[in-house]
Amino acid sequence: MPNRDRMTSRWLRFAAVAAASLALLARPAAAQQILRDAETEAFMADMSAPLVQAAGMEPRNVQVLVINDPNINAFVAGGQYVWVHSGLIAAADNVNQVQGVVAHELGHIEGGHVIRYGEGMKEATGITLLSLVLGAAAIAAGGAEAGMGILGMGQQAAMGKFLAFSRAQESSADLAGARYLSKAGVSGKGSLEFFKKLQNQEYRLAIPQDDSYGRTHPLSGERINVLREVYTVDPAWDKPMDPKLEARFERIKAKLVGFVSEPSQTLLRYPESDQSLPAHYARAYAWHKSAYPDKALAEVDALLAAAPHDPYFLELKGQVLLESGKPADAIPPLREAVQLTNQPLIATLLGHALIATENDANFAEAEKVLRNAIARDRENPFAWYQLGVVYEHRGDLPRAALATAERYSMMGEDQMALRSADAAMQGLKPGTVDYLRAQDIAMVSRAAVEQKRKKR
Numbered sequence: 001m002p003n004r005d006r007m008t009s010r011w012l013r014f015a016a017v018a019a020a021s022l023a024l025l026a027r028p029a030a031a032q033q034i035l036r037d038a039e040t041e042a043f044m045a046d047m048s049a050p051l052v053q054a055a056g057m058e059p060r061n062v063q064v065l066v067i068n069d070p071n072i073n074a075f076v077a078g079g080q081y082v083w084v085h086s087g088l089i090a091a092a093d094n095v096n097q098v099q100g101v102v103a104h105e106l107g108h109i110e111g112g113h114v115i116r117y118g119e120g121m122k123e124a125t126g127i128t129l130l131s132l133v134l135g136a137a138a139i140a141a142g143g144a145e146a147g148m149g150i151l152g153m154g155q156q157a158a159m160g161k162f163l164a165f166s167r168a169q170e171s172s173a174d175l176a177g178a179r180y181l182s183k184a185g186v187s188g189k190g191s192l193e194f195f196k197k198l199q200n201q202e203y204r205l206a207i208p209q210d211d212s213y214g215r216t217h218p219l220s221g222e223r224i225n226v227l228r229e230v231y232t233v234d235p236a237w238d239k240p241m242d243p244k245l246e247a248r249f250e251r252i253k254a255k256l257v258g259f260v261s262e263p264s265q266t267l268l269r270y271p272e273s274d275q276s277l278p279a280h281y282a283r284a285y286a287w288h289k290s291a292y293p294d295k296a297l298a299e300v301d302a303l304l305a306a307a308p309h310d311p312y313f314l315e316l317k318g319q320v321l322l323e324s325g326k327p328a329d330a331i332p333p334l335r336e337a338v339q340l341t342n343q344p345l346i347a348t349l350l351g352h353a354l355i356a357t358e359n360d361a362n363f364a365e366a367e368k369v370l371r372n373a374i375a376r377d378r379e380n381p382f383a384w385y386q387l388g389v390v391y392e393h394r395g396d397l398p399r400a401a402l403a404t405a406e407r408y409s410m411m412g413e414d415q416m417a418l419r420s421a422d423a424a425m426q427g428l429k430p431g432t433v434d435y436l437r438a439q440d441i442a443m444v445s446r447a448a449v450e451q452k453r454k455k456r
Contacts (some may be wrong), residue, residue: 035086037379038345039177039312040066040256043248047095048082048102055106055176062109068260074101075109085086086260091197095249096241100191108169108356109174136317158225160327172221179231184219187239188231195220195227234284251312253277258285275308284316293324311340319349327356351386355393366390381407398427405441412454418445 038248044064046429047114062080071088080213083106084098085141094100097183199220258266258281266286284299297320303313318334321327328386334350347369354366370387388403405420421442428435 025194035066035068035256035259036345037066037255038315038341038343040252041345042343044084045254046393047099047245047249048106050184050186051099051103051106051180053127054180055110057106057110066256070260072198074105076105080109082106082109086256089253090257090261092249092253093193094190095246096190097189097194097197098190098249099176099186100188103177103180103186103191104173105177106180107173110176135313137226168292171223171226174227175230178234181231182234182236185236185239187235187236187241188227189237192224192231193226195198195224199224250276250278251281253282254282254287258282258289261286263287263290275302278304281316284320288320288323293320296320296324309336309340311337311346312342314340315346315349318353321354322356327353330357342376344373344380344383347373348380348383348386351383351390355386355389363390363393378406379410381410384410398424399434400437402441404426405445407443411443414445414448418442418449421445 002148021257041204044066048062048064051454052062057080062082064082064084066084066086066089069085070083070090072088073092074082074084074088082102084101092101097158134280163259176189178188181191231264245452253269257269262270266282270282270284270286280299280302284296284303287299289298296315300313300317300320303310304317307313314337316335318330318337321330321333327351330353331350334346334353337346338350351366351370351373354362354369365391367387373383374387383406384403388400388407391397391400391403401420401424405417405424408414408417408420418441421438424438425435425442428438
C-alpha cells in the first residue's frame with residue numbers, strides 16, 4: 001500500500017506538470033524591450049493602415065510595434081497591438097513581405113484568437129484531468145502499469161487537441177490576411193516569399209516536412225500550397241510595390257540593424273563602399289554604439305547633405321551630439337525636427353537636451369516641450385522622468401513625485417509607484433486634477449501590491 005500511495009502521488013505530480021505545460025504553451029511571449037522610434041512607428045502606421053482598414057478596424061486604434069528580439073517572429077497578445085520582432089524586419093527583403101506578416105497577425109485580432117485560446121485550453125485541460133482521475137483510480141486499485149498508460153495517453157491526447165486547435169487558428173489567420181491584402185490592393189507575393197524563408201529555416205533545422213502533427217503552426221510548405229492558390233488569381237498579384245514605401249522600409253531596416261546588431265556585423269552588412277542612404281544610416285548607428293562620435297556625425301552629415309531638412313536625420317544628429325556630451329549643440333537640430341514633425345518621442349529628446357545643458361534659462365522651454373510630448377503620448381516613462389527632473393529643479397516636489405509615480409506605474413514597479421503617489425498627495429491640494437491622478441495611481445498600485453503579496 002505505501003508503494004502504491006507513492007506511485008499515485010508521483011503521477012498526480014506528473015499530471016499537474018502536464019497541465020502546466022499546456023498553460024505555458026498557450027501563454028504569449030513574455031515582456032520584451034519595446035523599440036520606440038519616431039520614424040519606425042510612423043512607417044509601421046502608414047504601411048499597415050490599408051490592411052487595418054481592410055480588416056474593418058480603425059488605423060488609429062491599431063498599433064504595430066517593434067520589439068528587440070532576433071528571432072523571425074510576430075505575434076498578438078491582447079488588444080489591437082501587433083508585435084513585430086526586430087529579427088523579422090532584418091530578415092525581410094522588402095516591405096511587401098512585412099505587410100504579409102502584419103496581415104496575418106491582423107487576422108488573429110479580427111478572429112479574437114487570443115481570447116479564444118482559452119477555449120482550446122479548457123478542452124485540452126479537461127482531457128488531462130479526466131485521464132488524471134482514471135489513471136489515479138487504476139493505480140489505487142493496484143494497476144500501476146495501466147494507470148501510467150492512461151495518464152501518458154491522456155497527456156498526449158490533450159496536447160494533440162490543443163495543437164490542432166492552434167493550427168486551425170493559424171490557418172484561419174492566413175486566409176484572413178489574404179483577404180485583407182486583396183481588399184487593400186497589395187500583392188500576396190511577399191507573403192509567399194516570407195513563408196518560403198520560414199520553410200528554408202525548417203529545412204535547416206531538419207524539421208520533418210510530411211506532417212505538421214505536434215506543431216502549433218502548420219508546416220510552411222502546407223501554408224504555401226494553400227495560399228498560392230489564393231494569391232496567384234488575385235488582381236493585385238502583379239501589382240508592384242510602392243517605391244516610396246519601399247525606400248522608407250530600407251531606411252527603417254538599416255537603422256534597426258545598426259541599432260540592435262553588433263557594430264562589426266553592421267559594418268560587414270553595410271560596408272564603406274556602400275554610399276546609399278540606408279548604409280549611411282546603419283553605419284551612423286554602428287559608429288555611435290562604438291563610441292566614435294566623429295565617425296557617426298560624418299555619416300549623419302552625409303545623410304543631411306542629401307536631405308538637409310529630413311526630421312529623422314536631424315533627430316539622429318541631435319541624439320549623437322547629446323549622447324556624446326554636447327547637449328547645447330544638439331538643441332538646434334532637435335528643435336527643427338520637432339517643428340517639422342510635432343513628434344512626442346523627438347520632443348522628449350529635445351527636452352532631455354535642454355535639461356542636460358544645466359542652464360537655468362532652458363528649463364522653462366524643457367517643461368513646455370515635455371508637457372506637450374506627454375499630452376500626445378502619455379506612455380513614455382522617460383518623458384515622465386525628465387519632467388520630474390524639471391519639477392524638482394524648480395522646487396515643486398509634489399509634482400516631481402507625481403511624475404515619478406507615473407513613470408513607475410508604466411514600468412510595473414507598483415511598490416515604488418505607490419510610495420511616489422502617496423508622497424505626491426501629501427503636498428498636492430485635495431480635489432485638484434493632479435491630486436486625483438495621484439490618488440488613482442495609489443489605488444491601482446496598492447491593489448497590485450496586495451495581489452502580489454497574496455500570491456507569495
